[in-house]
Amino acid sequence: MIDGIIEKYRGKPGALIHALTEIQHENRWLPREIMQKVADALEVPFSQAMQIASFYKTFSLTPKGRHEVHVCTGMTCHLRGAAKLMAKLEEITGLKPGETDTQAKFTLEAGSCLGSCSIGPELIVDGKHYGRMTPERAADVLKQYE
Amino acid sequence: MPSLQTTAELEELREQIRAARDPSKPCIAVCGGAACDGLDSAAVAAAFAAEIAAQGVAAKVDFRITGCHGYCNKGPNVLVGPGDVCYFEVKPEDVPEVVASAAKGEVVDRLVYRDPATGEKAVHMSEVPFYKHQMRILIGDIPRIDPTRIADYLAVGGYSALAKALSQMTSDQVLQEVKKANLRGRGGGGFPAGLKWETTKNAPEKTKYVIVNGHEGESGAFMDRAMLTGNPHRVLEGLIIGAYAIGAQQGYIYTRHDSPSMARHITAALEQAKELGLLGKNILGSGFDFDVELHFDVGIFVSGESSALMRSIEGNTPEPRPKYIRTSVSGIWDKPSNLNNVETWANVPEIINRGADWFTSIGSEKSKGTKLVSLSGHVVNSGVVEVPMGTPLRTIVFDIGGGVPEGRAPKAIHFGGAMGGSIPISMIDAPLDFDGMAKLGAPIGAGGLLVMDEDTDMIEMARYLLDFLVKESCGKCTPCREGMYQMLKILTNIIEGKGRKFDLERLADLTEVTSLGSLCALGKTSSDPLKSMLRYFKPEFEARIAAGSAAGSEAK
Numbered sequence: 052m053i054d055g056i057i058e059k060y061r062g063k064p065g066a067l068i069h070a071l072t073e074i075q076h077e078n079r080w081l082p083r084e085i086m087q088k089v090a091d092a093l094e095v096p097f098s099q100a101m102q103i104a105s106f107y108k109t110f111s112l113t114p115k116g117r118h119e120v121h122v123c124t125g126m127t128c129h130l131r132g133a134a135k136l137m138a139k140l141e142e143i144t145g146l147k148p149g150e151t152d153t154q155a156k157f158t159l160e161a162g163s164c165l166g167s168c169s170i171g172p173e174l175i176v177d178g179k180h181y182g183r184m185t186p187e188r189a190a191d192v193l194k195q196y197e
Numbered sequence: 198m199p200s201l202q203t204t205a206e207l208e209e210l211r212e213q214i215r216a217a218r219d220p221s222k223p224c225i226a227v228c229g230g231a232a233c234d235g236l237d238s239a240a241v242a243a244a245f246a247a248e249i250a251a252q253g254v255a256a257k258v259d260f261r262i263t264g265c266h267g268y269c270n271k272g273p274n275v276l277v278g279p280g281d282v283c284y285f286e287v288k289p290e291d292v293p294e295v296v297a298s299a300a301k302g303e304v305v306d307r308l309v310y311r312d313p314a315t316g317e318k319a320v321h322m323s324e325v326p327f328y329k330h331q332m333r334i335l336i337g338d339i340p341r342i343d344p345t346r347i348a349d350y351l352a353v354g355g356y357s358a359l360a361k362a363l364s365q366m367t368s369d370q371v372l373q374e375v376k377k378a379n380l381r382g383r384g385g386g387g388f389p390a391g392l393k394w395e396t397t398k399n400a401p402e403k404t405k406y407v408i409v410n411g412h413e414g415e416s417g418a419f420m421d422r423a424m425l426t427g428n429p430h431r432v433l434e435g436l437i438i439g440a441y442a443i444g445a446q447q448g449y450i451y452t453r454h455d456s457p458s459m460a461r462h463i464t465a466a467l468e469q470a471k472e473l474g475l476l477g478k479n480i481l482g483s484g485f486d487f488d489v490e491l492h493f494d495v496g497i498f499v500s501g502e503s504s505a506l507m508r509s510i511e512g513n514t515p516e517p518r519p520k521y522i523r524t525s526v527s528g529i530w531d532k533p534s535n536l537n538n539v540e541t542w543a544n545v546p547e548i549i550n551r552g553a554d555w556f557t558s559i560g561s562e563k564s565k566g567t568k569l570v571s572l573s574g575h576v577v578n579s580g581v582v583e584v585p586m587g588t589p590l591r592t593i594v595f596d597i598g599g600g601v602p603e604g605r606a607p608k609a610i611h612f613g614g615a616m617g618g619s620i621p622i623s624m625i626d627a628p629l630d631f632d633g634m635a636k637l638g639a640p641i642g643a644g645g646l647l648v649m650d651e652d653t654d655m656i657e658m659a660r661y662l663l664d665f666l667v668k669e670s671c672g673k674c675t676p677c678r679e680g681m682y683q684m685l686k687i688l689t690n691i692i693e694g695k696g697r698k699f700d701l702e703r704l705a706d707l708t709e710v711t712s713l714g715s716l717c718a719l720g721k722t723s724s725d726p727l728k729s730m731l732r733y734f735k736p737e738f739e740a741r742i743a744a745g746s747a748a749g750s751e752a753k
Contacts, residue, residue, distance in 0.1 A: 064512065065512045066512065067512045068492075068509065068512050069492075072495055102514055106497070106515075107495040107497055108495070108497055109454060109495035110496075124665075125416040126416040126417040126615070126645075126661075126662070127416075127417045127573040129661055130575065130647065130653065131575075162455070164418070164419075165455065166231045166418075166419035166422045167231045167232045167234075167235045168232075168417055168419055168571065168573035168579065169232045169270040169272075169573055169580050170270060171573075173235060178457065180231075180235030181235065182232065182235035182236055
């Protein structure tokens with residue numbers, strides 16, 4: 052699968068971000084060997100590939116958990132209590148934003164602004180949105196994920 | 198569908214599509230917008246599909262999943278045409294009743310809007326307070342089309358402006374019409390789009406690019422996503438017309454990667470437009486060639502800045518360039534590149550179809566047309582709103598928004614996200630206008646309007662916004678990287694009760710240096726919220742510093 056993505060962009064240095072985005076979506080992180088393969092195939096210096104991968108927040112150079120738990124920290128969600136929700140999730144998962152637990156179950160992330168302001172604060176797990184989230188209900192939502 | 202060779206063939210196809218449709222046939226439109234999706238509108242939509250089959254009424258009732266209807270906090274939204282009967286907070290168990298009554302042309306009384314104060318009913322969209330004070334020129338079609346089907350867009354008159362431009366107007370005439378309409382950029386700057394187009398058109402290079410900025414990084418802004426997801430063809434039509442006027446051969450749509458339905462809808466729209474020959478070589482037999490590629494931001498705020506965005510399209514890190522190099526002359530790969538916001542492009546087809554005189558008849562003296570506003574925060578009715586420019590903020594916050602929930606008093610109105618500004622509620626009669634709002638210190642930015650209630654801590658809001666920007670600064674220039682960090686430190690100290698004498702003077706100095714010295718708009722405007730808060734809410738800062746130092750001396 053990853054090889055397919057790399058082949059699709061072989062010889063196209065301008066497609067570096069496209070290639071890395073697709074691999075990130077597929078593999079959920081970018082191991083060093085894959086970065087090297089991408090750089091070779093797209094004919095860009097390895098340092099440039101690493102610069103892109105470390106600059107943009109979507110790319111992860113470390114493995115992520117099976118489930119990505121996002122708390123929207125945009126302005127409206129913040130006004131409506133996102134900080135308390137985040138504190139609760141930090142407590143439940145034992146993680147700080149950006150961290151992954153040792154069993155690789157959850158990665159906790161802060162994201163802003165995800166555009167569902169009317170139903171904030173929002174919890175998003177693997178892309179599924181849970182609107183009007185309260186710290187009390189957050190534990191129940193996470194229980195559904197193994 | 199076959200590739201269309203002429204504008205006559207396009208009109209023929211439109212007639213065929215319209216003839217096959219019965220406008221009096223009931224149609225159920227379920228909102229699949231971002232907020233409704235978060236309230237599980239997908240389950241409601243699935244229930245409708247199953248129920249229509251179960252009741253055997255597929256021949257009598259149409260059904261579609263659409264983009265954002267607008268009234269987001271009341272989702273899942275369902276609209277039943279003809280007549281636009283609005284149902285709110287629809288659950289899967291309500292579905293059988295809605296289907297049965299739609300088939301009979303009746304209304305489900307218990308699901309219609311009731312005024313929370315008076316209990317008065319509002320059945321049709323034109324009677325619901327949230328909608329009735331709006332002028333929905335840009336977003337009005339969204340509930341009427343399935344955004345993944347080009348036929349739906351053609352049925353509501355889509356691509357007729359493109360046909361008109363290509364067959365009846367020269368590229369200069371198109372440009373003159375947009376200039377005459379005084380269409381100002383909706384992304385934040387309010388710069389006249391026609392003038393920008395002209396600069397790129399007149400630039401000496403032959404290769405030219407046009408770009409849709411759909412990055413929408415402004416916190417609390419969600420209307421561009423609603424527009425692009427709910428009616429991608431309208432934005433695309435505007436872009437193709439603009440490319441024709443400017444003489445560009447290649448277009449880019451740059452948008453967020455974290456909204457799967459948006460990416461899907463844009464991709465489908467591009468494929469369908471190509472298939473019909475509305476993109477590609479010799480569009481509608483005019484001899485004009487144009488193609489569009491989709492690019493994604495991969496998660497950094499500054500890439501919404503025009504020069505940074507262009508670096509990102511080239512495949513580089515999105516570091517902005519100094520502004521004396523104008524991107525309209527030297528942008529992507531140093532070629533002339535005209536960038537406009539989603540909403541700006543979406544305005545173009547209607548200006549071509551109905552003329553600049555029609556467009557300038559709407560709005561205020563210097564801000565023409567309508568404006569999309571994302572209304573959220575401490576407000577009863579929240580969602581995507583479209584009003585004529587010049588509408589008083591009071592209309593938006595109270596008549597449309599229904600005021601602050603739970604009887605609390607409003608304190609401030611914030612516009613423009615992390616680089617905008619806050620004004621006290623006493624200024625609520627100010628009109629929504631580029632220049633007027635900028636003068637007050639709360640430029641409308643892209644159009645995210647936040648209502649803050651009496652319990653809002655303005656110092657904490659200023660700290661929060663700077664904290665966001667500190668993390669998003671690309672770090673290329675020192676004033677932005679360090680200036681914001683120092684401001685954040687002072688604000689954090691004030692909040693923690695460690696405020697010191699002259700902190701406000703230090704903040705005033707820092708805001709000035711950062712604004713003057715930074716390379717791009719992120720740094721230049723990073724202190725705008727703080728400036729506006731110091732301008733209107735200074736006593737709060739002073740009181741907090743005084744209280745903090747008093748507590749500190751007691752502790753000693």
